[in-house]
Amino acid sequence: MKPGRLASIALAVVFLSIVVPARAATIQITMENLVISPAETSAKVGDTIEWINKDVFAHTATAKNGDFDVTLPPKKSATFVLKKAGTVDYYCRYHPNMKATLKIEP
Amino acid sequence: MFTRWSAAIAAAILLSSPALLRGASAADKPTDPQIAHIAYTAGVIDITAAKQAQKKAKSKDVKAFAEDMLRDHEAVNKQALALVKKLNVTPEDNDTSRALSKQASDKLAELDKLSGAAFDKAYVANEVAYHKAVNGALETQLIPSAGNAELKSLLQTGLKIFQGHQQHAEHVAAELK
Numbered sequence: 001m002k003p004g005r006l007a008s009i010a011l012a013v014v015f016l017s018i019v020v021p022a023r024a025a026t027i028q029i030t031m032e033n034l035v036i037s038p039a040e041t042s043a044k045v046g047d048t049i050e051w052i053n054k055d056v057f058a059h060t061a062t063a064k065n066g067d068f069d070v071t072l073p074p075k076k077s078a079t080f081v082l083k084k085a086g087t088v089d090y091y092c093r094y095h096p097n098m099k100a101t102l103k104i105e106p
Numbered sequence: 107m108f109t110r111w112s113a114a115i116a117a118a119i120l121l122s123s124p125a126l127l128r129g130a131s132a133a134d135k136p137t138d139p140q141i142a143h144i145a146y147t148a149g150v151i152d153i154t155a156a157k158q159a160q161k162k163a164k165s166k167d168v169k170a171f172a173e174d175m176l177r178d179h180e181a182v183n184k185q186a187l188a189l190v191k192k193l194n195v196t197p198e199d200n201d202t203s204r205a206l207s208k209q210a211s212d213k214l215a216e217l218d219k220l221s222g223a224a225f226d227k228a229y230v231a232n233e234v235a236y237h238k239a240v241n242g243a244l245e246t247q248l249i250p251s252a253g254n255a256e257l258k259s260l261l262q263t264g265l266k267i268f269q270g271h272q273q274h275a276e277h278v279a280a281e282l283k
Contacts, residue, residue: 033263033266034263034266034267035266094174094178094270095266095270096274
């Protein structure tokens with residue numbers, strides 16, 4: 001293989017790894033000891049939110065405006081792809097003292 | 107001295123009176139084996155109440171709430187059992203636990219006489235009051251008295267869960283009206 005081709009493949013790999021996540025990122029949010037962190041997350045439409053439940057208790061990520069209601073069994077994670085821009089407050093239906101906010105840009 | 111403390115805390119839990127809790131002397135601290143027993147008993151009480159509600163509740167929301175209580179309190183108690191085993195602590199029965207159990211079985215009998223919407227209302231109202239009282243006891247007595255760091259941490263997690271349950275119960279109660 002010519003060095004030039006190798007370099008272009010390497011460049012393509014670098015390029016893909018930078019560009020693809022920038023277009024649609026997966027953002028991880030942790031639920032541990034009844035705390036959602038980070039409590040405020042910025043994201044863009046098309047991004048995937050992955051909630052990771054580290055507790056032995058079931059939780060939900062439930063949008064106050066009804067946009068999503070994701071159930072998280074103990075020690076499991078679940079994802080949701082953001083479809084609409086806006087600031088969405090969400091909470092856990094089982095433990096409404098668990099609260100957080102998503103700031104979704106277009 | 108422990109008896110006096112237990113009587114105070116039991117009364118506080120039963121009557122939901124934070125004033126009584128504050129009245130308990132700091133010197134009358136329960137021991138870790140006693141704290142473990144009280145916390146475990148408090149969980150068992152809510153599990154028993156939830157099982158009764160699963161059989162008797164009419165509203166879908168109340169049934170779902172009971173199922174949430176059952177699941178969470180069983181999970182907490184499973185953790186508590188694992189912890190006492192790890193720490194090689196034997197939970198010790200005490201006046202507070204006994205008073206709690208007595209009061210709970212009276213409440214169970216009282217609720218058993220109700221049915222339909224009346225049961226739903228009374229069960230949820232009791233859940234609000236019960237979690238409020240247990241949270242008060244956790245905050246002001248059980249957590250500050252716990253010696254072992256892991257026990258303290260489990261009680262702190264328990265407090266956050268029960269505060270969540272209290273809010274959840276308040277929400278269900280509001281929906282029933």
